[in-house]
Amino acid sequence: MIYYNLYIYNLSFATGIVTRKLKIVIPVFKKGERNNSGNYRPISLLSGFDKLMEELMYNMIINFFNKHNILYNYQFGFRRRHSTSLALTEMIDNIYAIDNIYANMDIKNATIGIFSEPTKNIWHCRSRNTPL
Numbered sequence: 001m002i003y004y005n006l007y008i009y010n011l012s013f014a015t016g017i018v019t020r021k022l023k024i025v026i027p028v029f030k031k032g033e034r035n036n037s038g039n040y041r042p043i044s045l046l047s048g049f050d051k052l053m054e055e056l057m058y059n060m061i062i063n064f065f066n067k068h069n070i071l072y073n074y075q076f077g078f079r080r081r082h083s084t085s086l087a088l089t090e091m092i093d094n095i096y097a098i099d100n101i102y103a104n105m106d107i108k109n110a111t112i113g114i115f116s117e118p119t120k121n122i123w124h125c126r127s128r129n130t131p132l
Contacts, residue, residue: 005052025042025043025045026043026045027043028041028043
C-alpha cells in the first residue's frame with residue numbers, strides 16, 4: 001500500500017498535478033449577515049493522504065530554500081526554530097545593543113516598531129490626517 005502512495009506522491013510532484021477530489025472545502029460563518037458570501041471563510045478538510053502530501057511538499061520546499069540559502073535570515077514566519085518570540089528578541093537585542101544606543105543618541109535618531117496583522121484593517125485606528 002505504501003508503494004502505491006509513494007508512486008502517487010512522486011507522480012504528483014513530478015507533474016504538478018494534484019487531484020481536487022481529495023479535499024473538501026466548506027464555508028464557515030465569521031460574522032455579519034449570513035446571506036453575504038464575504039462573511040464566510042473557506043475551510044479545507046484534508047484526508048490523511050493529503051495531509052501527508054502537504055507535509056512532504058513543505059519539507060521539500062523548505063529543504064530547497066535552506067540548501068540554496070534563499071530565505072532571508074530574519075524571516076520568522078512559517079519556519080522551524082524561528083518563532084515570533086525569537087523575532088521580538090532579535091529586535092530588542094538590536095535596539096539595545098550598546099553601539100546602536102550611543103550612535104542613535106548622538107544623531108538623535110529614534111527607534112520605532114510597527115506591528116500589524118495583515119488580515120486586519122488598521123485604517124480605522126487613525127485619523128485621516130495622520131500620516132503613517
